[in-house]
Amino acid sequence: MAPSESKKRLALAIIDFLGSSLKDGTLTADDAESIEVAQSCIADTFKVDPSDEAAVKDALGGQSLASIYAVYEKLKGKTAAGAAEAKPAEEAKPKATPESDKLKSEGNAAMARKEYSTAIDLYTKALEIAPQNPIYLSNRAAAYSASGQHAKAAADAELAVTVDPKYSKAWSRLGLARYDMGDAKGAAEAYEKGIEAEGNGGSEAMKRGLETSRRKIEEMKRQGNAADEVDTASGASRGAGGMPDLSSLASMLGGGGGGGGGGMPDLSSLMNNPMLASMAQNLMSNPEMLNSLMSNPRLRQMAENFGRGGGMPDMASLMSDPSIAEMARNMMGGGAGRGGR
Numbered sequence: 001m002a003p004s005e006s007k008k009r010l011a012l013a014i015i016d017f018l019g020s021s022l023k024d025g026t027l028t029a030d031d032a033e034s035i036e037v038a039q040s041c042i043a044d045t046f047k048v049d050p051s052d053e054a055a056v057k058d059a060l061g062g063q064s065l066a067s068i069y070a071v072y073e074k075l076k077g078k079t080a081a082g083a084a085e086a087k088p089a090e091e092a093k094p095k096a097t098p099e100s101d102k103l104k105s106e107g108n109a110a111m112a113r114k115e116y117s118t119a120i121d122l123y124t125k126a127l128e129i130a131p132q133n134p135i136y137l138s139n140r141a142a143a144y145s146a147s148g149q150h151a152k153a154a155a156d157a158e159l160a161v162t163v164d165p166k167y168s169k170a171w172s173r174l175g176l177a178r179y180d181m182g183d184a185k186g187a188a189e190a191y192e193k194g195i196e197a198e199g200n201g202g203s204e205a206m207k208r209g210l211e212t213s214r215r216k217i218e219e220m221k222r223q224g225n226a227a228d229e230v231d232t233a234s235g236a237s238r239g240a241g242g243m244p245d246l247s248s249l250a251s252m253l254g255g256g257g258g259g260g261g262g263g264m265p266d267l268s269s270l271m272n273n274p275m276l277a278s279m280a281q282n283l284m285s286n287p288e289m290l291n292s293l294m295s296n297p298r299l300r301q302m303a304e305n306f307g308r309g310g311g312m313p314d315m316a317s318l319m320s321d322p323s324i325a326e327m328a329r330n331m332m333g334g335g336a337g338r339g340g341r
Contacts, residue, residue: 003046006151009059011046015039016056017065057124096136100129104136107143116147134160138170145177153177161193168197168206175209184220188213 003011018035021027027035043050050056096104107122123140127133137160144153157174160167171194179187191210195202202210 008046008048011042011048012050012056012059013065015042015048015050016059019050020066096126096130096133100126100133100136103129104139107139111139111143111146114146116143119143120147132159132163134164134167134170137163138167138173141170141173141177145173145180150177150180154181157190165193166197168194168203171197172206172209175206175213179209179213179216184213184216188217 018039022029022032022035039050042048048055103122103126107119107126110116110119110122120140120143123136123143126136127140130136137156141153141156141160144150144156154174154177157170157177160170161174164170171190175187175190175194178184178190188210191206191213194206195210198206201207
C-alpha cells in the first residue's frame with residue numbers, strides 16, 4: 001500500500017524536525033551524518049522530496065512537530081476538575097502579537113473578497129508567529145473549506161479544538177469540514193460539542209448544522225435499507241454486491257464502459273442525464289421490471305441487430321409495442337402508485 005498524502009506530509013515534518021534539531025543545537029555536528037542518512041531513508045521510503053519548498057510548507061502549515069507535541073504534553077495531563085482541566089489548554093494557547101493579529105485581519109479581509117488562497121497564506125504567516133493559535137487555525141480552516149480543501153480544514157479545526165475545547169467556532173468549522181468530506185456522523189459529533197461549548201442550548205447556526213448532519217445520517221440509513229430490500233427481493237439477477245446485475249443489460253445495449261462497435265455511447269456518460277439516471281434508479285429498485293426488460297423478445301432482437309452493426313432501432317416503432325411502452329413509463333417513474341415526493 002502506498003503512503004497516504006497525510007503520511008507523506010508527516011514524513012516531511014519528521015525530516016524537517018531532524019534538520020531543525022541540528023540547526024538549533026539539540027544535536028551536535030557529530031550527529032549530522034547519521035541524521036542525513038535517516039532523512040534520506042525517510043524520503044525514499046515515503047516517496048517525498050525534502051527539497052520541494054512548497055511541499056514542505058504545505059506539510060508544516062506554520063506548525064512543527066516539536067510545537068505540536070508540546071501542546072499534546074500540556075493537554076494530556078488534564079485532571080477531572082474543571083479549573084485544572086482548563087488550565088493546560090489555556091497555557092497551551094500561543095499568545096498573539098500585534099504583527100500576527102494584523103496578518104489575521106488582512107486574512108479576514110481577503111476572505112471577505114473571496115480571495116481564499118491569499119487568506120490561507122496570511123493565516124499561515126500569522127501561525128508562524130503564534131503556532132497553534134486556535135483563532136488563526138479556525139480562520140484558516142474556514143479558508144480551506146471555502147476553497148474546497150476539506151481535509152486540511154478538518155485538520156486545522158481539530159488542532160484548534162484540541163488547543164481550546166471551548167472555542168465553539170472551531171467546532172462549527174470542524175463540523176462543516178467533516179460534513180463536506182461525507183462524514184455526517186463526525187460532523188454531528190462536532191456540532192454537538194460546539195453546542196456544549198456555547199452553552200444555553202447553542203446558537204441557531206450550530207443547531208442547524210447539527211440538524212442537517214442528523215438528516216444526512218437518516219438519509220444514509222434509508223439508502224442502506226433500500227439496498228437491503230433490493231438484495232432480498234426475489235427473481236432478480238444480482239451481482240456480488242446484492243444489487244441487480246446490470247452487466248447483462250449493458251451487454252444487451254451494445255457494451256459496457258466504452259463505446260461499442262455500433263457507436264453506443266459510454267453508459268457512465270448516459271447516467272449524467274437526469275432522466276436516464278432516474279430510469280436506472282427505478283430499474284434497480286424493481287427487480288421484476290428488470291426481469292421483464294431482459295426477457296422481452298423484441299428488445300433482445302433489437303440488441304442483437306445493434307450488436308451486428310445494424311444501427312439504432314426505430315424508437316417510434318418500438319414504443320408502439322404496448323408492453324414496452326408501459327415498461328418505459330414505469331422506468332421513468334410514471335407507473336401507477338408513483339406519486340411525487
